[in-house]
Amino acid sequence: MNLLLQTTHSNLNAQIAVTGSKSETNRLLLLQALFPNITLANTSNSDDSEVMQMALSGNEEVVDIHHAGTAMRFLTAYFAVKDGREVVLTGSSRMQERPVKILVEALRQLGADISFLKEEGYPPIRIKGQKITNSKVTMAANVSSQYISALLLVAPKLENGIELTLEGEITSIPYIKMTLALLNDLDIQTSFEGNIIKVYPKQAVESKVMTVESDWSSASYFFSLAALSDEANISLTSYKESSLQGDSALVSIYKEMGVETQFNDGTITLTKTKKFKHNDVTFDLNNTPDIAQTIVVTCLGLGIGCHLTGLHTLKIKETDRLEALRIELSKLGANISVTNDSLTLVATSEINSNIKIGTYNDHRMAMAFAPLALKVPIIIENADVVSKSYPDFWDDMEKLGYKVSDLVG
Incomplete structure (x- = not known):
């Protein structure tokens, strides 16, 4: 057209x-998948958020997120910590040109089982969900904040949470702070001091309406x-x-x-x-x-x-x-x-x-x-x-x- x-x-x-907000909606959709007693209001009607919602609620072995970059990053982390779930995460031809290697390597530091099916460092990827017990991970600070947020969002469900060390000058700090603020709204304990971000484990949260x-x-x-x-x-x-x-x-x-x-x-x-x-x-x-x-x-x-x-x-x-x-x-x-x-x-x-x-x-x-x-x-x-x-x-x-x-x- x-x-x-x-x-x-x-x-x-x-x-x-x-x-x-698409950014808030996609973060909250992932948190809702981890804590189903959260209710969401004023969510985005964007394609990206609809794709994210379908991927989180479905049981397909192949999850195609089309052009949705946020969904690719967030779902990579989400499926990596879903013990017993195995998926192939893929997207459009352009999505298969967008790197995810930095995020995959960070998740591998935590013990995730993720492999590249075509070109090294790019989707599609095969993810075998694991119980993650490692908590310490290091990542370059100037990467897309979505890589960082992906780790922080799944952290409460990890046995020992996450201690993320960012090396260098941090990019897109407001998006990282958005993620931490949403976690704090659910009474999930976090800290962000210098270049170290900690998210503490929390297996359940109180029922709450979150308005986007x-x-x-x-x-x-x-x-x-x-x-x-x-x-x-x-x-x-x-x-x-x-x-x-x-x-x-x-x-x-x-x-x-x-x-x-x-x-x-x-x-x-x-x-x-x-x-x-x-x-x-x-x-x-x-x-x-x-x-x-x-x-x-x-x-x-x-x-x-x-x-x-x-x-x-x-x-x-x-x-x-x-x-x-x-x-x-x-x-x-x-x-x-x-x-x-x-x-x-x-x-x-x-x-x-x-x-x-x-x-x-x-x-x-x-x-x-x-x-x-x-x-x-x-x-x-x-x-x-x-x-x-x-x-x-x-x-x-x-x-x-x-x-x-x-x-x-």
Whole structure:
């Protein structure tokens, strides 16, 4: 499905109910599988969370998680500690290019029985669930936080818990803290001192309803829309001022690009600051790499430059996001350069119109570029890829006055 996006006005006024956080949902789904007396509310309706739920509730010998990277990491750890259960965990062709060796080696340190069925270090993998008694494990600190969270989430069910030593500078600390906070909400004891994280064993928890906060990564596209609008009053539910999600840094980041955020009883309202002078911006996104695509597209639309660092994990996402951004932004007339962990955009006042944006089976490519339709008509290829994290995205764009046209062919 290719969609032509265009709009006749740049005054945005709407109230949007954003689906629950995929990051929180997938963590809580795994914890619910370990502790079935937990009840979940406001869970994500994303493809990734549905795939995760099906894998946890099924009994298949082959578990195919398609494009769901979070599910691949979390389920690798989950099945490794399910004593007596044997599965083959696989995914899409792109998923079979995304490394899991670091996580597998960490689980092997604990005594897990995992083997690679095709290329060493990559899915598909065969997992023979074991009773794990070892507790000490060491891992590089600059790896995807999902590897770390995968270990921490299963730790309460291990006989001796986990003592995880991280070597080097830690990446994506907010996501690690999110995992630990969810464990603490269940009265599971944890500690995070220096580079050592401990999770203590707990065989049972009290019955509890866990409500998932709406997804801040999904909110990023509305921050971008507000920044690119002439006038905006966009309300989003349900959000917490003291969020567990690292991407809540959007509030301070977009303040530098002319967007004010007000919190009121679980709702955030985004407004465009009048007479705001836009300057080039520099951000370290080491803790929030998932919003890099949104930010650079916003900067292009505002006619400002940006320098973004801390992006090394983007190369192993649904696509190599840095290279994908370089290719697609260049089509629009941008002067952009990328390295292994950074991106630099030079300010330009001209944007090419009616350009087809490739999405590379990456939901964030589709959604990050959509706000540019406030400036020029734009075509999003394979637009239904948004279902991976935000199935209602195009409907919500129409609520903001977008004209969304399905192009045949």
